[in-house]
Amino acid sequence: MIAPDTSTPRAAYEVRVCAGSACVANGSLQIAQRFEEAIARNGLAGSVRVIKTGCHGLCARGPVVVVGPDGVFYPAVDLDAADRIIVSVLGDREPVEPLLFRESPGADSIARYADVPFNARQQRIVLRNCGVIDPESLDSAFAAGDYVALSTALATMTPEQVIEMVRDSGLRGRGGAGFSTGMKWQLARAAEGDLKYLCCNADEGDPGAFMDRAVLEGDPHAVLEGMALAAYAIGASEGYVYVRAEYPLAVKRLRKAIADAEARGLLGKDIMGSGFSYSVSIREGAGAFVCGEETALIASVEGRRGMPRPRPPFPTTSGLWNRPTCINNVETLANIPWIVANGAEAYAAIGTGNSKGTKVFALTGHVHYTGLVEVPMGLTVREMVHEIGGGSSSERPIKAVQIGGPSGGCLPASLFDTHIDYDALASVGAVVGSGGLVAVDKSTCMVEFARYFLAFTQDESCGKCVPCRIGTKRMLEIVTRITEGHGQPGDIETLERLGNLVRSTSLCALGGTAANPVLTTLKYFREEYEEHISEKKCRAHACGALSTYAVIPEKCKGCGVCKKNCPVNAISSVIKEQYTIDPDTCVKCGICEAKCPFDAIIRV
Amino acid sequence: MSECSCTSSQSPEFDATALEAILSSGSTVEGALVPILQASQDAYGYLPRPALEMIARSLRLPLAEVYGVATFYAQFHLEPRGKHIVRICHGTACHVRGATEITDVIVGELGVEVGSTSEDLSFTVESVACVGCCGLAPVVLIDGETHGGLSTQAARRIVSKLQREQTQ
């Protein structure tokens, strides 16, 4: 039953077109169609096959096309490039040299996707099939080995053995808290109850993170197989995948994957004739960050306002409808089939001391190669930013990274040798978190950056507990007034006091970590706060109220839009074309900058 | 508790057909409220008060609870929305790559503040936190279609195109 469907002969030559969200936005589906039409026109549908895959990782250079058994990589493919690639694919199959990847114009080309520097340090376990298989085809997933671990476990392992294996692998939850997955399962297995739930947390609310989305879109069966294994281990018979509302493509692929798996007896009643039953339904989130917190998620699935509640009782004892409920993150679950197939030792051999295995990061910000990367735990920040990310995308050096989203911290360039693992990051005040990693250059003001995160968490605070609801509000007011040039002596100390208070007294980790961005920037970029407060200066020119506006004469076309829109008549034209801004009249509203059609107005 | 006696759900402009279908297919599932609100919003574009009242009656929940849930989640809207929905990503990646400047341009061009709808119901402008295309930052979604790697110029171009289409 697990054998691939052989009724469609496997094509000899495969053209992989990335159909992850970022590449689709760049037009990859039209590219795929172009290939398919050409193949059909030439009557080669049997020997050349187009596979629409999940995310390849290098979103910055999409649409990504990877061709043939060697994986020849074509970045940023447009329709013209597609036509030229088709000629090669249908002809001599030699790589089309001018279209290959280059680190910079004129540099040597790199033909294979695996050889691109972005990939050199990566090791793919969670993303093993992303970019390889067709996520909408169960046969494609079979061919890549999905569901083999499940069938082995059901036939040869007891639930306790599965738990032991996962515990020994050292896997820790990838949803943020980093709790031992094996231990959580043990608790859930031991809990009393005839009906237990195993749920997948796919809420992925951290702004700037898209790891879980990529896995769901690229290899949904790996997540379902992980869920079934987890359910078998703890004795659950039902479960939900709680998916974020903004991920329609992930929902669509997951829905199809569930239906396909049920139709083949891989989910549902009496899975593979083993007597074990487990069924999965999808619940779409409705746009609340706090619903990623497990007790809030439970409230939301039950149809209530998604607000957290105090723990204990932990969901493993009393969760959904008061029944034992184990909640695991998408990435955690996608690791499970690999661990069961390859053994605990193989997994534990990857990574560092208390941080085993790999971690997927969404590498974004001011680096050359933004995208999705999976690396062994323990790489340094510098390796991530410079080797994988290719360093700064501007002429300005990278000055900081923010790791772990709104609950994480900012690290300065002087700490770039910090290893990315649970313990090393905790020792400098940051967290692995869910895996957002944003590198920023000198054009980012760290005070404004901290304000941004705090504004997010404050907006998403559910309002149930006072420290989070009011404490983050007061902190946000203070940080905002600093960025607006109204900071007062004593503000820094107040922020630190409030931050520590909110951290230690909030009900859930939303409040418990909300102050991290502020506290870490206060620790590592204190001089920027001090400059804002005492000198009314923003060195990044990012805080509008602390900058002056000027017209770049070379870019100004003399259209007069700025003058017309200036609310205080601060803009004059001396000779007809020469526009200038009078700094004494200017109220720094920034309207002229936004209105100028030629981007000729800048902050200095 | 006595039955609510308000009758506004029978108001002439509210066509209950779609909602009746939703309620008859989904109201027995455990925790049905959120999926029902989602389906209703899909059908009506927003959640009109008569719809909330009907849902409350059908699920035997106090209207206050239905209202409480509908206002808790950012996805639900109690007011009609524009024909075109412009959603500007303010996720971290987009933020550091200029989402604020893009927002200024879009708000300026359309004359609609973030979080509101133009009076003629043509445009709604919203901010969202990360749409999962961070590799393409900054990103704007127009009627669900992703536009990535935007400069202020490009943002100005796409909204003026949208405006032209709307006035034609």
Ligand SMILES: Cc1cc2nc3c(=O)[nH]c(=O)nc-3n(C[C@H](O)[C@H](O)[C@H](O)COP(=O)(O)O)c2cc1C
């Ligand atoms: C405010 C908040 C948001 C969270 N968001 C998520 C999320 O989007 N995805 C996730 O897997 N875990 C999230 N978590 C962590 C969950 O509460 C929980 O620890 C996790 O889903 C457990 O799975 P794991 O053990 O596999 O990591 C969040 C926690 C908090 C406090």
Ligand code: FES
């Ligand atoms: S931050 Fe804008 S798409 Fe993720």
